[in-house]
Amino acid sequence: MDFTGKAAISTGAASGMGLLFAQNFAALGGNVLMCDVNEPVLLEKAAEINAKGQGRAVACLCDVRDYTQVCAARDKAVEEFGRIDIMANFAGGTAVRMQKVDPEKYPEFPDVPIDVYDWGIDVNLRGPFYFAHAVMKQMREQKSGLFISIGSITGMEGSGYGVDYPVSKAGLMFGLTKSLAQFGAPYGIRAVCVSPGPVLTRPAMANMKTLLGRAADPQEIIDLVLFIASEKGQFINGENIMIDGGRNAMGRA
Ligand SMILES: NC(=O)c1ccc[n+]([C@@H]2O[C@H](COP(=O)([O-])OP(=O)(O)OC[C@H]3O[C@@H](n4cnc5c(N)ncnc54)[C@H](O)[C@@H]3O)[C@@H](O)[C@H]2O)c1
Numbered sequence: 117m118d119f120t121g122k123a124a125i126s127t128g129a130a131s132g133m134g135l136l137f138a139q140n141f142a143a144l145g146g147n148v149l150m151c152d153v154n155e156p157v158l159l160e161k162a163a164e165i166n167a168k169g170q171g172r173a174v175a176c177l178c179d180v181r182d183y184t185q186v187c188a189a190r191d192k193a194v195e196e197f198g199r200i201d202i203m204a205n206f207a208g209g210t211a212v213r214m215q216k217v218d219p220e221k222y223p224e225f226p227d228v229p230i231d232v233y234d235w236g237i238d239v240n241l242r243g244p245f246y247f248a249h250a251v252m253k254q255m256r257e258q259k260s261g262l263f264i265s266i267g268s269i270t271g272m273e274g275s276g277y278g279v280d281y282p283v284s285k286a287g288l289m290f291g292l293t294k295s296l297a298q299f300g301a302p303y304g305i306r307a308v309c310v311s312p313g314p315v316l317t318r319p320a321m322a323n324m325k326t327l328l329g330r331a332a333d334p335q336e337i338i339d340l341v342l343f344i345a346s347e348k349g350q351f352i353n354g355e356n357i358m359i360d361g362g363r364n365a366m367g368r369a
Pocket of ligand 1: 127128129130131132133134151152153154178179180181205206207208209210239266267268269311312313314315316317318321
């Protein structure tokens with residue numbers, strides 16, 4: 117795969133899969149705008165990529181919950197690279213975990229303060245929606261582009277406690293991806309959602325069952341994203357692709 121001359125935006129790029137995507141994309145010759153709220157780590161990771169002398173990385177402090185910051189990130193990508201070929205939305209996570217909610221203090225769904233769930237819906241769903249709205253203007257002008265969302269097996273399964281997460285992920289997996297594919301088709305713009313099962317960006321994910329008896333290496337998820345973005349993946353559109361070791365096919369007994 118060769119992404120020389122291509123430009124991507126990656127959100128959640130200071131950590132986990134958002135970072136790994138940026139590293140891979142630059143190693144394959146592409147330029148990448150790395151967006152995150154964790155500025156010190158973002159700067160360090162962008163510098164590491166640039167030291168390798170392949171594609172260029174630009175760090176961009178951006179809270180995906182803020183539309184003004186999202187538009188500024190889009191403008192920065194266009195200013196730096198002249199175009200946006202791939203918009204990859206990795207920022208996300210379950211609010212009760214990311215916000216460190218104490219389950220002893222807040223044992224059930226209605227007990228958890230609503231602002232915790234607001235955060236989850238805002239980061240996981242509103243953020244990609246904002247980026248969709250912002251980058252489609254640029255992609256429409258270019259008459260090309262790919263919008264990648266990251267869903268989750270939890271979007272199919274639901275969760276009785278981390279409710280914001282499946283609600284948001286299901287929105288990406290089906291509503292947003294299909295809608296953007298419909299809007300984008302006349303302009304050569306594709307939309308695809310990649311939905312992992314457990315991924316070892318954290319050791320705890322090894323506890324989640326799959327038919328294959330293991331969690332994914334993060335690189336396995338990024339390889340799929342890169343394939344979709346590459347010349348070989350150009351007919352994939354409007355689809356949610358599960359990459360979960362067969363968890364979605366597990367029996368219920
Ligand atoms: N790890 C898994 O098992 C798994 C499984 C299915 C789906 N996913 C999804 O994959 C994506 C990446 O997961 P990961 O485990 O690599 O993530 P991670 O927790 O390693 O990284 C998430 C990044 O998002 C950033 N972030 C948080 N709030 C933000 C905001 N408001 N604006 C911008 N950036 C913000 C964080 O600073 C962090 O760098 C997420 O959307 C997650 O829901 C992960």
